[in-house]
Amino acid sequence: xxxxxxATEKATVSIEIGGMAIALRTDDASFExxxxxxxxxxxxxxxxxHSEFDIDLYEQSEPTSADEDLEVKTxxxxxxxxxxxxxxxxxxxxxxxxxxxxxxxxxxDCVLRIVHSLILAREGGFLVHAAxxxxxxxxxxxxxxxxxxxxxxxRLAPPDATLLTDEISYVRREGNRYMACGTPFAGELARVxxxxxxxxxxxxxxxxxPQNRIEPxxxxxxxQRLMRNILFFADDAExxxxxxxxxxEFASLVPMHRLVFVxxxxxxxxxx
Amino acid sequence: MMAEKFIxxxxxxxxxxIGGEMMVMSAADSTFFTLNDVASTIWQAADxxxxxxxxxxxxxCQEFEVDRERAQxxxxxxxxxxxxHGILLVSDHPLIDSFLESR
Numbered sequence: 079x080x081x082x083x084x085a086t087e088k089a090t091v092s093i094e095i096g097g098m099a100i101a102l103r104t105d106d107a108s109f110e111x112x113x114x115x116x117x118x119x120x121x122x123x124x125x126x127x128h129s130e131f132d133i134d135l136y137e138q139s140e141p142t143s144a145d146e147d148l149e150v151k152t153x154x155x156x157x158x159x160x161x162x163x164x165x166x167x168x169x170x171x172x173x174x175x176x177x178x179x180x181x182x183x184x185x186x187d188c189v190l191r192i193v194h195s196l197i198l199a200r201e202g203g204f205l206v207h208a209a210x211x212x213x214x215x216x217x218x219x220x221x222x223x224x225x226x227x228x229x230x231x232x233r234l235a236p237p238d239a240t241l242l243t244d245e246i247s248y249v250r251r252e253g254n255r256y257m258a259c260g261t262p263f264a265g266e267l268a269r270v271x272x273x274x275x276x277x278x279x280x281x282x283x284x285x286x287x288p289q290n291r292i293e294p295x296x297x298x299x300x301x302q303r304l305m306r307n308i309l310f311f312a313d314d315a316e317x318x319x320x321x322x323x324x325x326x327e328f329a330s331l332v333p334m335h336r337l338v339f340v341x342x343x344x345x346x347x348x349x350x
Numbered sequence: 351m352m353a354e355k356f357i358x359x360x361x362x363x364x365x366x367x368i369g370g371e372m373m374v375m376s377a378a379d380s381t382f383f384t385l386n387d388v389a390s391t392i393w394q395a396a397d398x399x400x401x402x403x404x405x406x407x408x409x410x411c412q413e414f415e416v417d418r419e420r421a422q423x424x425x426x427x428x429x430x431x432x433x434x435h436g437i438l439l440v441s442d443h444p445l446i447d448s449f450l451e452s453r
Contacts, residue, residue, distance in 0.1 A: 297369040298369065298371050298384045301368060302382050305375070315377035315378065316377075318364065318375070319363075322375050323364060326366045
């Protein structure tokens with residue numbers, strides 16, 4: 079017999095990114111299907127989750143805008159997240175949250191990015207504007223601002239490389255090493271990454287140039303460039319300090335280089 | 351006679367020694383500074399109680415063999431720049447701990 083939902087029952091979809099499950103509860107079957115499709119490959123079956131969000135949907139007829147500036151702040155121990163197309167709150171102690179949004183995937187995508195970045199900041203990890211891939215059991219991150227070549231290097235990846243993301247890389251600390259994990263946060267390729275992870279071998283800052291070469295980069299410049307590409311949404315001094323310390327720790331353990339590349343497949347010959 | 355300057359490191363910063371260089375970041379506006387040896391010495395001596403002139407005399411001139419006038423001018427420029435970003439706090443009287451805690 080097919081289970082049916084009464085007005086008070088909510089379906090739960092658990093989204094697992096970086097090994098961390100976040101449960102989304104909704105009583106709207108079409109939204110449930112939408113997020114299951116949007117996060118295909120990242121829908122988990124784990125009975126326990128790090129945090130749980132109740133999602134209330136409002137009618138699309140209400141005026142909304144995803145272009146409005148994002149605001150992330152703390153108030154009475156809760157994180158308040160606000161943009162034109164959603165309002166959300168999350169209590170990091172109780173790990174309960176609430177989202178009010180229209181029936182679209184972009185708002186919940188933004189909430190998930192913010193919540194993961196807040197959780198990772200306390201654990202020495204971060205989300206970073208970067209493509210990433212696994213090759214020969216080792217993960218490589220390719221960081222850069224829009225136009226630097228994240229999509230290009232992802233598109234050029236050889237068949238033996240597993241693409242983790244072409245847009246937002248997930249970096250988690252595990253003892254004295256870092257893991258790069260796949261994310262469903264896609265860029266121009268509009269392709270969800272693989273839900274797997276590997277020890278991080280190197281981070282490259284992308285620059286297009288006349289030939290393929292890996293160049294050294296000083297630690298202070300590397301940290302500054304990394305900080306520019308790490309996603310942290312909140313205007314919160316303590317959080318900024320945590321992210322800075324994470325970037326410094328990362329720099330002490332993971333080699334960072336400049337990767338100048340010609341946009342063709344041969345660039346992958348030097349990434350091993 | 352010029353008023354004495356007292357300088358203290360703001361609490362709203364993150365700092366770390368990386369590869370022999372002191373990196374300082376403002377948590378307020380995410381501005382980065384990489385301090386050279388002289389600036390690092392002043393930074394580390396900025397306890398809110400020692401006058402800047404004493405830091406220049408006792409630390410900078412002693413450690414870097416630079417003449418006093420030049421060292422004082424460089425120190426003033428450094429302090430002005432970092433104070434504009436809220437990284438260093440400057441006062442004409444000693445900065446007490448309770449004041450620093452609030453910054």
